Amino acid sequence: MDISFQQVGYSYAVGTPFEKRALYDVNGSIASGSYTAIIGHTGSGKSTLLLHLNGLLKPTDGVVRVGDVNITSHTKSKELKTIRKQVGIVFQFPEHQLFEETVEKDIMFGPMNFGVPAEEARTRAHELIKLLGLPEDVAKKSPFDLSGGQMRRVAIAGVLAFQPSILILDEPTAGLDPRGRKEIMELFYTLHKEQNLTTILVTHSMEDAAQYADNILVMHEGRSVLSGTPEEVFSNADKLSEYRLGLPRTVAFQRDIEKLFGKSIGRLALTEDQLAIAVSQALKEEGER
Amino acid sequence: MKEILSLDHVSYTYETEDEKPHKAIDDVSFTVQDGEWIAIVGHNGSGKSTLAKLMMGLMYPNEGKIRVFLEELNDETVWEIRSRMGIVFQNPDNQFVGSTVQDDVAFSLENNGVPFEKMVPRVLDSLAQVQMEEFLDHEPHHLSGGQKQRVAIAGALAMEPQMLILDEATSMLDPQGRDEVIRVVDDLKRAKGLTVLSITHDLEEVLLADRVIVMNEGKVMMTGKPEEIFAHGDVLESIGLDLPFASRLSRELRKHGVNIQGEHMTEKELVNELWTSHFNK
Numbered sequence: 001m002d003i004s005f006q007q008v009g010y011s012y013a014v015g016t017p018f019e020k021r022a023l024y025d026v027n028g029s030i031a032s033g034s035y036t037a038i039i040g041h042t043g044s045g046k047s048t049l050l051l052h053l054n055g056l057l058k059p060t061d062g063v064v065r066v067g068d069v070n071i072t073s074h075t076k077s078k079e080l081k082t083i084r085k086q087v088g089i090v091f092q093f094p095e096h097q098l099f100e101e102t103v104e105k106d107i108m109f110g111p112m113n114f115g116v117p118a119e120e121a122r123t124r125a126h127e128l129i130k131l132l133g134l135p136e137d138v139a140k141k142s143p144f145d146l147s148g149g150q151m152r153r154v155a156i157a158g159v160l161a162f163q164p165s166i167l168i169l170d171e172p173t174a175g176l177d178p179r180g181r182k183e184i185m186e187l188f189y190t191l192h193k194e195q196n197l198t199t200i201l202v203t204h205s206m207e208d209a210a211q212y213a214d215n216i217l218v219m220h221e222g223r224s225v226l227s228g229t230p231e232e233v234f235s236n237a238d239k240l241s242e243y244r245l246g247l248p249r250t251v252a253f254q255r256d257i258e259k260l261f262g263k264s265i266g267r268l269a270l271t272e273d274q275l276a277i278a279v280s281q282a283l284k285e286e287g288e289r
Numbered sequence: 290m291k292e293i294l295s296l297d298h299v300s301y302t303y304e305t306e307d308e309k310p311h312k313a314i315d316d317v318s319f320t321v322q323d324g325e326w327i328a329i330v331g332h333n334g335s336g337k338s339t340l341a342k343l344m345m346g347l348m349y350p351n352e353g354k355i356r357v358f359l360e361e362l363n364d365e366t367v368w369e370i371r372s373r374m375g376i377v378f379q380n381p382d383n384q385f386v387g388s389t390v391q392d393d394v395a396f397s398l399e400n401n402g403v404p405f406e407k408m409v410p411r412v413l414d415s416l417a418q419v420q421m422e423e424f425l426d427h428e429p430h431h432l433s434g435g436q437k438q439r440v441a442i443a444g445a446l447a448m449e450p451q452m453l454i455l456d457e458a459t460s461m462l463d464p465q466g467r468d469e470v471i472r473v474v475d476d477l478k479r480a481k482g483l484t485v486l487s488i489t490h491d492l493e494e495v496l497l498a499d500r501v502i503v504m505n506e507g508k509v510m511m512t513g514k515p516e517e518i519f520a521h522g523d524v525l526e527s528i529g530l531d532l533p534f535a536s537r538l539s540r541e542l543r544k545h546g547v548n549i550q551g552e553h554m555t556e557k558e559l560v561n562e563l564w565t566s567h568f569n570k
Contacts, residue, residue, distance in 0.1 A: 041463075041465070042433050042434065042463050042465070042466070043433070145305075147333055147334050148333055149333040149334070174460075174461060175379070175457075175460045175461055176333065177332045177333045177490050177529060177530070178332075178490060178529065178530060178531030179332055179529030179530070179531075180332070180333060180529075204463040204464055205464075244465070246464065249534045249556070252556070253534075253538065253556050253559075253560075256556065256560045257560065257563070260560060260563070260564055260568070272534075272537060272538060272541055273541065275538065275541075276538060276541035276542050276544070276545055277545060279542060279547070279563075280542055280545035280546060280547045283547055283563070283567055284546075286567060286568075287567065
């Protein structure tokens with residue numbers, strides 16, 4: 001399902017003294033099957049924007065289009081039911097939302113709520129426990145007896161269980177240790193490819209945005225200010241710094257090396273692998289001269 | 290050198306109803322000296338959170354002894370000892386009680402019966418030390434994550450602690466907030482010689498420490514200076530920890546046949562090394 005934003009504006013608490021504008025004239029589109037990263041400084045409107053994608057918030061102005069459904073300020077919540085089945089959101093610290101007595105029941109809750117029979121939901125729960133690398137015996141345990149990293153995985157399984165076609169990830173690895181972060185990001189990437197998901201990642205990690213995304217949307221003070229492929233976006237170091245964002249470490253290092261060489265060493269290095277290859281080749285060429 | 294904290298063959302086992310007991314800390318011993326910055330690292334489940342709870346006296350070891358400020362930590366001494374340690378926890382939203390920044394910092398002073406005329410300068414001074422003096426009357430909930438954690442540090446400083454414990458205090462912050470907090474702690478350490486004990490995943494923070502203690506499966510696996518620890522890259526990765534970017538890149542470059550001498554933990558060092566080895570002939 002394609003997603004588009006047309007002149008989307010949003011204010012919190014409209015008509016009260018606390019009214020606060022969070023989004024202004026946001027435009028952009030996200031193609032079905034793509035992996036998009038939304039980056040922006042804290043308070044830039046990233047999280048507000050993603051709440052529009054399954055109608056948790058309705059725009060004050062403009063239109064959010066998800067597949068065939070237009071969401072405007074007039075859209076009735078009933079009309080959003082089809083979207084909510086399609087859009088899975090993994091919120092920040094999703095383990096705070098675990099509530100059932102057992103891991104199995106917690107994962108089954110979502111699909112059963114959307115009318116999936118219990119047996120099928122149970123089968124899915126067990127598949128997901130395996131997929132997320134959890135030990136099989138967690139199914140009957142209380143989610144609250146698990147470690148933080150395991151709770152995170154259970155919560156993610158709960159979102160995947162209703163088989164959304166659009167997966168929205170809001171800082172899904174915050175607070176995890178390095179290995180856990182890498183495993184979870186790789187898992188999302190594999191799911192994205194294998195199940196042809198439309199994936200939207202809200203992140204503070206320029207490295208993750210560079211490595212995984214096809215496209216990046218930059219938010220600043222409630223506006224969409226820049227978008228393009230990671231190469232296009234991260235070529236704009238000056239603009240990014242205006243938006244209080246940095247470069248991925250690979251790109252920053254590449255720039256340092258290029259200063260040393262006095263010339264470009266090729267395409268923007270978006271992964272450590274690419275960077276190592278580009279730097280070693282440049283050094284070899286320099287040595288042969 | 291004066292000892293601030295020591296663990297002497299400490300073990301701790303969690304008793305659970307339906308499972309076999311889980312030994313979270315297994316015969317751990319180390320000493321922290323006055324003025325040191327110690328980073329304790331380890332993957333989720335390595336025992337470092339349990340270690341933190343033991344050092345704060347939230348629970349007591351089953352075996353072994355913990356000594357803080359040269360006194361054994363137990364039911365009788367815990368309150369006095371804790372009043373001399375400042376603790377900042379992971380979640381910036383869970384540690385506010387005051388409705389304004391200055392009320393919040395004053396809370397523990399008030400609680401400990403510090404007279405008003407002494408309280409005011411201490412609050413102002415503590416907030417100045419974390420560069421939050423302009424936010425006296427702000428509501429804590431409207432601050433950014435990094436600002437909140439700096440206020441939490443100010444609250445700890447107001448009690449004039451002899452040791453600051455950071456329990457994953459930067460792990461929920463964005464990169465900018467993380468930098469703010471690390472910079473403030475680094476300044477404090479330099480200016481006041483404060484002893485800092487930081488339980489962390491963050492490598493930039495680890496690089497600033499005087500000494501690193503690596504925890505794995507409840508045991509101390511390695512201890513040493515950051516450069517000594519990061520020289521064991523493969524071991525660290527095998528227990529789920531990461532290496533600094535420059536160390537990882539050095540290793541990749543070596544795989545591609547680039548000659549790099551020594552260990553380089555920061556980008557600057559690595560760029561310098563590449564410059565000297567390839568251009569400065």
